[in-house]
Amino acid sequence: MSDCRVVAIFKFALACVMALAITGCASTMSRVTTWEGNPDEAAQAATLKAPGAIRVLKVNGRSMTNFLMDDIALDYALLPGENQVVFTYKTIWAKKGVVDNGESKVHVVESKPQVVRFEVKPDSVYRFAFEKPASRTEAQAQMENFSAAIVSDTGQEVARSQVWTEKQAQAARTPVPSATGNAADAESGSALDRLKAIWPTATEEEKRAFLRWAFE
Template sequence: MSIFHVLAALKSGALKAGQSARFILAFGFLVATVGCSSTLTRVETWDGEPAAAANAATLKAPGSIQVSRINGRNMSNFLMDDLALDYALLPGENEVIFTYKTIWAKSGVVENGESKVHVYTSEPRVVRFDAEQDTVYRFQFDQPASRSEAEQMAEDFVATVVTVDGEKVVAESSVWTPAVAAERTPIPESGPVGAAEGSALDTLKSVWATATEEEKKAFLRWAFE
């Protein structure tokens, strides 16, 4: 069991109160023991034990890039704000959905109960690229010099995926839309009714998780007309 499985269990509430307390203590001891070991921040993005995992590529994401899904697999259980993570990718085509988040301290007096920071978050973005085995990639993007620049960047955020040395650009991000997700997630044309319904439900859940607030409102209006 990896450290991320422990975090996912705690986050989902799957452990009983007594078990949670013991796991939290064990987790604290583990962090204190290993410090900043890179093994704590490497997330596998596949199920099972595929043979290609032995030559997995790596995508390095800084704390300001929060990856939500890779190849349709939910990564949100592993999210910890402002923590840089490495994602292990199987060689071949990969699809990575993420958001950009930047935090700026407010100037002047802050009223009671008011947040002390400005938080700017982009709409979901997606990058698709062919990962080569044993290759390390990273996100590359401009760094804002002011709060106004940070706000503008969040609205029109663009990042590229490059090799770790920055010499080769392999992909550029674009806006992620639920419509694209639905088109890229085929539903079986035949088979048991329960299986088809399950596939459609999984697709709807996937789309909903990446939809903007306006898109969710528009869907609900359509659904209840």
């Protein structure tokens, strides 16, 4: 067998391995768990489908921004009941003409953080729905009053987003395992159990303030 043929076979095998690895990563990342612990409701979790233009920042107060890549479509598993989702919407437009060295080749038009709250039904599928601009000028105008809807798998609009600020952050319903196995028991448990139950409901600023106080 010639050296050229060996190299060709090696390259083909390497390409197959890389393709399988990428497929495996994609399947692993395609559904993101939004809670901590192992709640019973997880067996009936619903799915929120987010396109690449939507970047989910928080679900029920828990940060969802730990991924190395942006602009990829992801599914988020949501527990049945009331859920709060914070996100941004981003569009990318190619620049016209010559671009200087080191300058970005695209214009990025992004919305202010949005929040949407809705009641999630078991085993349901939800999607983001929003107007897609035809130009950068149209996108910039749209961002002034941007709002996205959450649509159920039957096509019904169940909620609409509004501008979000830290002051609007409400108590999250993300379950946290306590010594007896559920968050409700933590209310009557030890101080440590109560702290564990409260921690996910705090904003990022509140967590930083608490840690500064704890280590003074």
